[in-house]
Amino acid sequence: MPTIKDVALKAGVSATTVSRVLNNRGYLSEALKQRVYSAMEELNYRPNELARSLSRSRSNIIGLIIPLVSLPFFSVLTSYIEQHAYLNGYKLLLCNSQQDKIKELEYIDMLRSSRVDGIIMGSHTLEVEAYRQMNLPLVTFDRQISPGIPYVCSDNYTGGQLATTLLIEKGCRKLAHIGGHPELNLLSNLRYKAFVETARQAGIWHTSLHTDNNSFDVLAYERLLEQLFREHPGIDGIFAGSDLIAAYALKACRESGRRVPADVRIVGYDGTALCSLNHPSITTIRQPMEDMGRLAVELILKQVEGMSVPSANILPVKLQEGSTT
């Protein structure tokens, strides 16, 4: 691969000048610029980002740690994060923790070694200490791991309220919530909290089921739903922790001969494409995923530039009515 020296030689200038042209710094005559550009062209020259990063001590790479890209919510989020990183000239290093603490810790090390400029983390393991220690721009999703560290999330409590209120208004009298493990100190637990409080205030019977581990185990959802209908056959309203769970709820209703929304009404959370893929389409609480992705990137960039950023970044949700309510 040709280096800046090769270009300099061919253009008949010094390496410094080529560097200047490359970075558009200082005063350069148009003629000289052209000469350098065509030399680059001829040699098919590409600046070595490794060397640039090393020299500038800035890599223009953002590390993204998530539990599982293959989950609808995270794949969409990843897509938006990539999009906005790209728009800002940043590259994205993808770290799929797979809910594995060891892997996550190793990835944190890898990212530090790779001198990424910042880390966006949407992973849900309990290893928060490792994040606190590293002195790097950081943004988290749905998780407040330390007072100073900025987080992005949707308005989980309002979302929970909207969903529960809708179910009650539609006439549901036996409500169920199905979600992930509540002991994790996630902000999404506020959805559950809102569910409980809203139902209680309205004097509506309600129950709740959660996966007992920290995995997004699909089979766990199926088991949970089976258990729900077995223990409480009269359930007529379900608030699911995600669209994915909602889709499983819909499936479980069908399999047990329950009509949706006649017998059971269902509300999901997220607003992924899963909702409109189903028939009836799933009513959900839509998170502004693109805004969340964009904001996460922006918060990193601002920190990189030494600016201070707000800690709480709570974005509004919107009830998106489908046909399951």
Added chain:
Amino acid sequence: MPTIKDVALKAGVSATTVSRVLNNRGYLSEALKQRVYSAMEELNYRPNELARSLSRSRSNIIGLIIPLVSLPFFSVLTSYIEQHAYLNGYKLLLCNSQQDKIKELEYIDMLRSSRVDGIIMGSHTLEVEAYRQMNLPLVTFDRQISPGIPYVCSDNYTGGQLATTLLIEKGCRKLAHIGGHPELNLLSNLRYKAFVETARQAGIWHTSLHTDNNSFDVLAYERLLEQLFREHPGIDGIFAGSDLIAAYALKACRESGRRVPADVRIVGYDGTALCSLNHPSITTIRQPMEDMGRLAVELILKQVEGMSVPSANILPVKLQEGSTT
């Protein structure tokens, strides 16, 4: 951040020795090793991968170019690729081309500049020239862009045969295929080819609809299905180009009052989680996605190490019967 020199100073050795310990090269006494290790520990030292990469001219990064991570197939594939890259000590740079030629070309440049060790590309734009030119380990998915460049794909033709044969065996007499744009020189077009040839040989009426652009536009699928049922109301068997399309087909059947599988039978392709999420669960042609991801990574690594690799890497598919047939 502490450097190798800081560690050397603290351990009372030279930087070279620290480097040796780091890379476990040469003869080192256990005592010395320990001294260096604890110095690293104390300083919370992390080797600078940028400098290492520059020095070794090897980045241990693989670039992944795909059209859209948020699509089920690609998010699962990405997940497996990440997994196996990680297992081999490689990092993954995620490039979402979004079917945008400009963006894809810019990403190719970025990856070259970043000195990635290889590129896995599952993108579907037509810019193959750019890939041919760059002299880098490359592996493609479902696309043969040049005789010498290795590609990974499932056995598309057999998959198309299996699907079509199943529909016919189940009694379907008016078949439809719905897929992406066939002008793209994709290997997945073999599914379509198999569909046509199998139906023709069996003397079964068949038609086919394709999106006219290169996008994975969800609305396009809905329009296509609407058109299909309008023009050919008697369709009783659909072979979809992906599970996603199959899911839309299922939805379209429901919305138009068609029973599945009684009135219309559906077969998808891929074997993503979408299949089991639906009710009835979707019959599909399962691609060995993990194998494909693992193989793509392996083919890159082998090329990095100067080994020659086979050009055609066609993996077997499997009919996975759900309840839509």
Added chain:
DNA sequence: TTGTATGCGTTATCAA
């Protein structure tokens, strides 16, 4: 407006 010298953090080539 352009060039020289030095540093970024690491590895590799010598020599001791």
Added chain:
DNA sequence: TTGATAACGCATACAA
């Protein structure tokens, strides 16, 4: 067995 020195490719302070 260890260390000094020169690359790796680029950016920047300083000189001219």
